[in-house]
Amino acid sequence: MDSKINYTAIGLFVLLLGLGLAATAYWLVTGGKQQSFTPYVIYATDSVAGLTENSHVLYRGVDVGEVKKIRIDDKNPGRIRIRVDIDANVPIRADTVAQLRPQGVTGLSVLNLTGGKSSTPLTHRNSKGELVIPFEPSIFSRLEGGLNDTMVKIARISDRLDQLFSEKNVATLDSTLDHIDTLTAMLAERRSDISAAIIAGRKTLENTAVASQSANKLIDQSRQLVQTFKQSIQGLDATLKATDIAANKVSAASDNTIAMTQTGNQTLNNFNQRTLPVLDGLLSQLQETSIALTRLVNQLNDNPSQILYGAAPIPPGPGEGKTSASPNQIAPSP
Numbered sequence: 436m437d438s439k440i441n442y443t444a445i446g447l448f449v450l451l452l453g454l455g456l457a458a459t460a461y462w463l464v465t466g467g468k469q470q471s472f473t474p475y476v477i478y479a480t481d482s483v484a485g486l487t488e489n490s491h492v493l494y495r496g497v498d499v500g501e502v503k504k505i506r507i508d509d510k511n512p513g514r515i516r517i518r519v520d521i522d523a524n525v526p527i528r529a530d531t532v533a534q535l536r537p538q539g540v541t542g543l544s545v546l547n548l549t550g551g552k553s554s555t556p557l558t559h560r561n562s563k564g565e566l567v568i569p570f571e572p573s574i575f576s577r578l579e580g581g582l583n584d585t586m587v588k589i590a591r592i593s594d595r596l597d598q599l600f601s602e603k604n605v606a607t608l609d610s611t612l613d614h615i616d617t618l619t620a621m622l623a624e625r626r627s628d629i630s631a632a633i634i635a636g637r638k639t640l641e642n643t644a645v646a647s648q649s650a651n652k653l654i655d656q657s658r659q660l661v662q663t664f665k666q667s668i669q670g671l672d673a674t675l676k677a678t679d680i681a682a683n684k685v686s687a688a689s690d691n692t693i694a695m696t697q698t699g700n701q702t703l704n705n706f707n708q709r710t711l712p713v714l715d716g717l718l719s720q721l722q723e724t725s726i727a728l729t730r731l732v733n734q735l736n737d738n739p740s741q742i743l744y745g746a747a748p749i750p751p752g753p754g755e756g757k758t759s760a761s762p763n764q765i766a767p768s769p
Contacts, residue, residue, distance in 0.1 A: 472500060472520035476565045477533045477546065478508060479515040481572050485537060485544035492519050493536075494548045499525045502546065518565075519546065529555040532571040 483505065492500035500521035508516040521527065530553040538545050548568070559567050598604075622629065 471523045473523045473527075474503075474565065475519050475521055475527070475568050476561060477517040477519060477568050477570050478511075479517055479535065479570050480513070481535075483515050483517070483535060483544070485542050486517070486535060486546070487543070490543065491538075491545045492521055492548065493545055494521075494525055494551075496547070499548070517546070519568075521548075526551060527557045527566075527568065528553045529557055529559075531557060532569045534571050534573045536573055 486502065486505065488502055488505060490502040491498050492502065500519055502517060502519050504516075504518040506516055508514050527548075528551045531548055531550040534547050534549065535544050536547045537543070557566055557568065559569075561567050
């Protein structure tokens, strides 16, 4: 008797069993809770060795997300672009920073978030509008970098020490020590001279101190002299101001004198041009009249009878007739 097998039922049973196992696994992984995640971007500036996709993202040691993608930033090859998904309920603040931290001795690393004391939420975004969490090198990266720098510096110091203690420098150092020995011996022989020089130097310093005191006194006297000179200059300024005022007054008086002189010159010119010619004519007439009066007085003094008989006839000159009578002859009275 042949048994009949229902392959459809078997397939359906296997499918339902697989879905149940998948749901159980998801429930075990997620704890039976539905979570929402917020994507963030982190730009690492040092090595991210040990960090892989699906690596955990911790917030002060608490698992809050995972790494989704790691690649070199195409805009800046000097940094690594890490995309992470973090639980939306985790408060990512403006002072939150991400650090790379090794996980045990497995060689793997995780991203650890620190900070979060600020009350301001993270708002910084890149050109694509993605929220960016600042990255800070871990203590191990700093130690590694510092160790490398220290080794480089130690190598440089070693090279310089090799150059310093070369055969040539050692020979030079030996020669310098010999010279120092010779100089020490010479100084020992010249101890008395050095002592005398020290005593002389001490006296010189004392004299210098005395000279310095004298110089200070001289400086004080110079200051007093300068103060007196300033006062004298102030008095001289006042005198100069008074002199300027007097000079202005003298200038004004001089201007008035010049104006009066110009007026007098104009009057004198008018007097010379108009009055003097008239006076000259009058004086000429007065002089002629005076001469005539003088002549008349002299004639009267010589012959007073002229008043009665008139002037004596003028004697005829040579060749003149005696019969011609003088026109000025006065006929005798009968």
